[in-house]
Amino acid sequence: MTAPPGPVVLSCGEPAGIGPEIAGSAWAALRGEIPLLWIGDPAHLPDGLPWRAVDDPAAAATVAPEALPVWPMAFGAPRIPGTPQAAHAPHVVAAIETGARMVQQGAARALTTLPIHKAALMAGAGFPHPGHTEFLARLSGVPEDSTVMMLACPALRVVPATIHVPLARVPALLTAARLEAVIRVTRDALMRDFGLPAPRIAVAGLNPHAGEDGRIGREEVEVIAPLLDRLRAEGMDLAGPASADTMFHPAARTGYDAAICMYHDQALIPIKTIDFAGGVNVTLGLPFVRTSPDHGTAFAIAGTGTADPTSTIAAIRMAADMARARAAA
Ligand SMILES: NC(=O)C1=CN([C@@H]2O[C@H](COP(=O)(O)OP(=O)(O)OC[C@H]3O[C@@H](n4cnc5c(N)ncnc54)[C@H](O)[C@@H]3O)[C@@H](O)[C@H]2O)C=CC1
Numbered sequence: 001m002t003a004p005p006g007p008v009v010l011s012c013g014e015p016a017g018i019g020p021e022i023a024g025s026a027w028a029a030l031r032g033e034i035p036l037l038w039i040g041d042p043a044h045l046p047d048g049l050p051w052r053a054v055d056d057p058a059a060a061a062t063v064a065p066e067a068l069p070v071w072p073m074a075f076g077a078p079r080i081p082g083t084p085q086a087a088h089a090p091h092v093v094a095a096i097e098t099g100a101r102m103v104q105q106g107a108a109r110a111l112t113t114l115p116i117h118k119a120a121l122m123a124g125a126g127f128p129h130p131g132h133t134e135f136l137a138r139l140s141g142v143p144e145d146s147t148v149m150m151l152a153c154p155a156l157r158v159v160p161a162t163i164h165v166p167l168a169r170v171p172a173l174l175t176a177a178r179l180e181a182v183i184r185v186t187r188d189a190l191m192r193d194f195g196l197p198a199p200r201i202a203v204a205g206l207n208p209h210a211g212e213d214g215r216i217g218r219e220e221v222e223v224i225a226p227l228l229d230r231l232r233a234e235g236m237d238l239a240g241p242a243s244a245d246t247m248f249h250p251a252a253r254t255g256y257d258a259a260i261c262m263y264h265d266q267a268l269i270p271i272k273t274i275d276f277a278g279g280v281n282v283t284l285g286l287p288f289v290r291t292s293p294d295h296g297t298a299f300a301i302a303g304t305g306t307a308d309p310t311s312t313i314a315a316i317r318m319a320a321d322m323a324r325a326r327a328a329a
């Protein structure tokens with residue numbers, strides 16, 4: 001399969017975090033393999049990192065073997081590792097918007113976002129979205145309900161059916177309509193983007209022991225099980241509702257291609273425990289490819305040169321693979 005044209009664009013994320021360092025490390029690892037285009041303020045890049053400004057995304061492929069190609073933006077304040085600057089916040093948002101636009105216009109093949117600090121963006125830019133997933137849904141004009149967050153590593157794929165919401169609101173948000181949308185978007189993406197012709201999907205229950213036949217919670221018997229029965233009748237390969245506490249040990253993981261979970265931590269704790277360095281966050285249901293590392297801004301180690309770029313490198317490779325699969329379809 002030939003690679004689609006254009007670079008993988010990297011939005012800089014929070015400058016006070018480890019984003020600038022891991023962008024440099026990812027470029028060094030991938031410069032002969034995948035052209036990157038980093039969007040941000042070049043004054044925030046680590047000292048000594050070779051970079052070159054480009055004014056056309058197509059130029060990234062020529063520049064990348066020698067220097068990190070940069071789409072320069074002036075953020076108006078220096079980077080202080082560990083301390084977000086309010087002045088940066090609108091530019092961090094603009095970098096995501098610019099990257100998404102490049103991909104939607106066909107100038108770049110995919111978007112990999114580096115970590116944002118949600119509270120810093122809310123305080124500094126009035127950013128109303130709890131994460132990239134919801135923001136990119138709005139930017140691309142798809143209903144928020146039809147985008148899905150998946151985290152994937154070689155050993156596991158997990159999808160939280162509810163994402164950045166307080167735990168107390170989860171039961172009310174777990175409607176049959178939301179769960180059906182999540183299952184359909186996940187299944188379609190596994191077929192289209194991950195080359196699985198007949199995806200096997202396991203669905204977790206919400207309550208301990210998947211509700212113990214309704215004795216420890218009613219969501220399984222009233223919402224989840226009837227929905228799964230209806231979708232199985234369409235031919236979908238669905239297991240569950242399953243006890244979440246026994247879904248993630250090695251033998252259990254061989255039985256499915258993706259696990260749909262009911263809330264953020266039910267999904268993210270297993271994958272970040274199994275493979276924190278290698279996990280990738282991918283948004284399903286967007287009209288373009290977007291991935292990101294599974295970790296956050298890591299303020300405590302920003303600027304120390306110790307940040308591990310493995311997850312970012314995996315995210316860029318996954319974005320390139322997905323873009324190739326879509327171009328070939
Ligand atoms: N895609 C995104 O934009 C994401 C953003 N975040 C945001 O990041 C901020 C901080 O979140 P936390 O929960 O503290 O998680 P975190 O992932 O930033 O840090 C958790 C722990 O892992 C370490 N760590 C993280 N990435 C590392 C790396 N590449 N190499 C070495 N060590 C690393 C940190 O030093 C810390 O000890 C929050 O505002 C959160 O919303 C969190 C996850 C994803």
Ligand SMILES: NCC(=O)COP(=O)(O)O
Pocket residue numbers: 130131132133134268281292
């Ligand atoms: N915990 C995952 C996370 O916060 C990533 O969210 P998003 O920014 O990719 O929506």
